[in-house]
Amino acid sequence: MSNNSEASHLNHSAADRKLAMKVDHVTKIFPVLKGSGAKTGDTFCVFKDVKFDVREGEFITMVGHSGCGKSTLLNIMAGFDKPSTGGIIVDGKEVTEPGLDRMVVFQSFALMPWLTCFDNVRVAVRSAHPDWSGPELDEHTQKYIDMMGLTGSEKKRPALLSGGMRQRVGIARAFCVNPKVLLLDEPFAQIDALTRGVIQEEMMAMWQRSNATVFMVTHDVDEAILLSDRIALMSNGPEAELAEIIDVNIPRPRTRQQMIESPEYSRVRNHILRFLISHQKQPGGSTEPAGKALTDSADESTNETPQKAEV
Amino acid sequence: MKSIFYKYKIGSKLMSLGLLLVLLLVWHGSTTVGKFDPTGKTDDEVMLMEMNGEIIPDPYNDGQYINNPEKSTTFPGPLKVVEKIKQEFSNPFHRKGTNDHGIGWLILYTLTVFAIGYLAASLVGVLLGVFIGLSRTLFEVLNPFLQVLKPISPVAWMPLLLYTVQDGKSVAVLVVFLASLWPTVANTAFGVSNIRNDYLRVARLLQFGWFRRFFTVILPGAAPSIVSGLRISFVSALVAIVPAEMLLGELGVGYNIWMEWNNLDIAGVMFAVLVFGAMGFILDSLLDRFARGVSFVE
Structure with a gap:
């Protein structure tokens, strides 16, 4: 159980870097959905008392089984959802609503299908720079379109593009407003395995050029190791807790090739896999007997606010 | 050559034409x-x-x-109806007294009434639908009213409208308005409340104001649903305008159907009925183009 408030073992002498985001004793409790056999008014705690600090420019990833509430935590950071107790502090201020300082890259891409790729990025640029003229907006947009290798697809609608290309637009939209914190919600889960590696490397390059702090949620252990400075492991929900945070001491810039040959890679990977296997859900529910039936609905409710799901 | 054949769907068009010829021949033969x-x-x-x-x-x-x-x-044959069409269109804008207007005037009158009522209802319907679709509370407050008002035939309102408004043309406009309001409201509300949460989240993330959220996310996101509502409204209004004009006896193609019946001119009735069919067809194909313009693939 390493708790990170003592940031002594961070990569790249991150210890003296400024605090970018503080996750301060966050607990999330949902009302139990109707029809799940429970009494109305019953509540269900997804995770409790999660606390860790993220330093400026750091890439931190959260890994855990479905239902541990990692997407819920990301939604709370984004301001889409509210914590039941505790809070998130970004740049000295508590997060209360979504904002351009915390851009999200969605698993489902969340590109507006009625806008072209260019316009999907441009709406974000316009929000960040409401005082800019049309040509200025276009120029800035084009810069990020080119950086993500989307040149030539500007006028296409997202439906015409592959998953990989769509997420490139999503990444361009997130980076183009120069956010303080970037929140990645399983960003590569819907991209085919071959393209995934390419886009991961492109995103790494984008991140290193910017000075954004990144919080990512994923199921993919290799992806976590390739991209992260630190990896946070969550125990199983309900009442999931932050089990530990491990450092990934692979020098940057990293390539996949380099990564798999590094002994640090096998060390970290084995550590995480051992953790995940030991927390595997048993069909009989031996690890988490209480509230077992609720864990599945919990993962669904991370995408919708529970109030909405109830009606 | 073959590609042109498929591109313009010549085969199916020829078959339609053939079917039309067969129907006309049967009609001709039996009359x-x-x-x-x-x-x-x-x-x-x-x-x-x-x-x-x-x-x-x-x-x-x-x-x-x-x-x-x-x-x-016996029933008038196709030749008689064609003769009637020729006769009506030879001088469509004549006016010989209050009861004898050319078909051009009648169509224009009906179209004006239709356009005013339909466009006003579309505007009101879309706005109302957006508010209802966005607010669960507003939906719950207004839904009972909508459910009661929706099944009332717009023509049923006519006595009340005549009593209050007292102007024939305005009553016709209001009947069209009432006929086209509900489907647009219902479909818009449905479309808006079913916009994917992701898009609304992006709008919150990008700090869109109400206006920008409305025009960048809500309207385009609900557009396919709104347009299908507009099309249902359109048909419903076209259906309602016929009895309204018949009862009002002012002017218009619907009124013309009844006039020709009073004159026992069956060919004239058929002609006026066909005018409605043609009007509906032309207007609907315009709406169809509009619908294609705003549709999107997820």
């Missing part, structure tokens, strides 16, 4: 004035019928009779 068959009638009876003008001598066969087409009570 042609036949030979008069004197079997079972005495010579006196035949002579009486000739004197009454029910039958006339067959111009091609001496000593035989045919039924008098002028006096015929």
